[in-house]
Amino acid sequence: MYNKDIIVAPATPPGEAGVAIIRLSGSGCLPLSMRFFRCSTSRFTPLSHTFFHGFFSSAGGDVIDEVLFVYMATPRSYTAEDVVEIHCHGGGQCVEQIVQTFLAAGARFAKPGEFSYRAFLNGRIDLIQAEATAALIRAQSQLSHRLALAQMGGGLSRLLYSACSELREALAFFEAWIDFPDEELPELDLQQIVARLTNLKARLVSLVETYNTGRLYTDGATVILVGRPNVGKSSLLNALLREDRAIVTDIPGTTTDLIEETLLINGLKIRLIDSAGLIESHNTIEIQGVLRAQKKIQTADMILFLIDASSGFTSADRSALAYCEDHQERLVYVLSKSDLPFSSCLPQNLLTDAVCLSSLTGSGLDLLRNKIHDFLIGDNLLSDSSVVLTDLRQRDAANRTLLALDRFLNLAAESASLELMSFELRDALLQLGEITGESASADVLDLIFSKFCVGK
Numbered sequence: 001m002y003n004k005d006i007i008v009a010p011a012t013p014p015g016e017a018g019v020a021i022i023r024l025s026g027s028g029c030l031p032l033s034m035r036f037f038r039c040s041t042s043r044f045t046p047l048s049h050t051f052f053h054g055f056f057s058s059a060g061g062d063v064i065d066e067v068l069f070v071y072m073a074t075p076r077s078y079t080a081e082d083v084v085e086i087h088c089h090g091g092g093q094c095v096e097q098i099v100q101t102f103l104a105a106g107a108r109f110a111k112p113g114e115f116s117y118r119a120f121l122n123g124r125i126d127l128i129q130a131e132a133t134a135a136l137i138r139a140q141s142q143l144s145h146r147l148a149l150a151q152m153g154g155g156l157s158r159l160l161y162s163a164c165s166e167l168r169e170a171l172a173f174f175e176a177w178i179d180f181p182d183e184e185l186p187e188l189d190l191q192q193i194v195a196r197l198t199n200l201k202a203r204l205v206s207l208v209e210t211y212n213t214g215r216l217y218t219d220g221a222t223v224i225l226v227g228r229p230n231v232g233k234s235s236l237l238n239a240l241l242r243e244d245r246a247i248v249t250d251i252p253g254t255t256t257d258l259i260e261e262t263l264l265i266n267g268l269k270i271r272l273i274d275s276a277g278l279i280e281s282h283n284t285i286e287i288q289g290v291l292r293a294q295k296k297i298q299t300a301d302m303i304l305f306l307i308d309a310s311s312g313f314t315s316a317d318r319s320a321l322a323y324c325e326d327h328q329e330r331l332v333y334v335l336s337k338s339d340l341p342f343s344s345c346l347p348q349n350l351l352t353d354a355v356c357l358s359s360l361t362g363s364g365l366d367l368l369r370n371k372i373h374d375f376l377i378g379d380n381l382l383s384d385s386s387v388v389l390t391d392l393r394q395r396d397a398a399n400r401t402l403l404a405l406d407r408f409l410n411l412a413a414e415s416a417s418l419e420l421m422s423f424e425l426r427d428a429l430l431q432l433g434e435i436t437g438e439s440a441s442a443d444v445l446d447l448i449f450s451k452f453c454v455g456k
């Protein structure tokens with residue numbers, strides 16, 4: 001599966017740019033690239049980790065570009081193999097012709113993520129760090145960027161390695177007893193092992209719980225604007241986006257479908273959804289609109305329920321609110337049109353609890369942004385050293401580890417056979433190793449790395 005051939009790919013995206021980088025990795029990539037590089041200093045000794053200025057020519061000797069050449073000797077490179085990078089001018093032709101020159105000379109075009117795959121196979125990074133690198137590249141908000149960076153630092157890896165070694169230690173006890181039942185062995189203190197693994201289980205449970213925060217930081221959250229027609233939902237969407245995205249009129253029922261836009265609120269990625277007004281209707285389009293809104297209400301992380309401050313809390317608001325009845329814990333009230341005189345028909349709790357704002361003047365919008373951020377992040381503010389699970393694959397493997405640990409603890413409580421207990425411990429270890437990549441199958445690895453971009 002692991003070919004040690006020379007791979008090549010642009011490491012920078014296509015298109016016009018000042019600089020583009022072409023990356024090669026694999027034993028022999030230095031002599032290969034030196035064939036096409038003419039250094040501007042007369043004597044060229046390619047010292048590792050040093051830039052050289054010169055010209056890159058085709059096999060026929062025609063100059064393709066003025067470039068910088070850098071060689072990174074194994075193992076001090078991204079892949080831990082010999083790596084050469086050619087920094088040329090950005091733009092299609094220079095990159096294309098240089099890559100073609102290498103391909104014609106025997107290099108192979110790298111598959112997506114293949115550089116990172118090699119770094120992983122060579123033991124330079126583990127799977128968590130490889131995935132964190134991909135997450136760093138994909139990061140769309142300050143929070144997801146910070147989280148990916150922390151992940152690359154290896155906090156989660158260290159926690160998992162120590163969990164693995166605890167499991168391994170316990171397993172060694174069992175295996176020794178199974179293999180040498182008659183020999184003098186350190187006394188198997190099952191109680192002590194059970195106590196330690198119960199403790200480990202608690203730590204893994206807390207780790208699994210961090211997934212919700214991890215997901216929020218990486219993928220962002222969904223926030224839906226709901227309420228009766230004409231309360232100002234579409235106006236609020238436009239105001240938060242600072243653009244005229246949704247049509248706004250004083251005709252009820254202007255918005256018939258869901259409108260989704262992404263924005264950043266205090267560093268958090270938010271998918272903001274505008275919806276049709278929640279009313280009982282006989283109009284087919286309106287019925288569909290309400291159904292769609294209802295469906296989104298079920299899954300949204302936060303529901304902003306708008307009430308027009310100038311018209312007060314009406315019976316139409318009450319019937320709209322009925323659609324959100326089962327989701328009180330995700331509901332936040334917003335009093336809109338605060339630039340107009342307030343109606344006397346507003347319950348006191350709304351006046352104290354709701355976020356008061358005007359999409360027309362912009363007053364209260366910052367308050368709402370802070371409210372959204374605080375509501376979603378709450379106590380889950382991560383520090384740079386926080387250890388969290390960020391993707392479903394990691395969480396599922398952690399859950400499978402917990403299941404195996406549970407089975408082990410149940411067997412221990414029943415004083416089952418050592419073989420059965422060690423079987424479950426081995427399974428727990430295997431599942432945990434899937435997260436770091438130690439025991440991930442080739443198929444799983446292929447799938448993970450194929451999601452990376454080319455040149456990474």
Ligand SMILES: Nc1nc2c(ncn2[C@@H]2O[C@H](COP(=O)(O)OP(=O)(O)O)[C@@H](O)[C@H]2O)c(=O)[nH]1
Nearest residue numbers: 230231232233234235248249250337358359360
């Ligand atoms: N004075 C004032 N009018 C607003 C405000 N927000 C919305 N409106 C008006 O209320 C009407 C309905 O707004 P719209 O955003 O389409 O409501 P939706 O049906 O809930 O999406 C329009 O005539 C808007 O101009 C506001 O903050 N202040």
Ligand SMILES: [Mg+2]
Nearest residue numbers: 233234254255
């Ligand atoms: Mg609307």
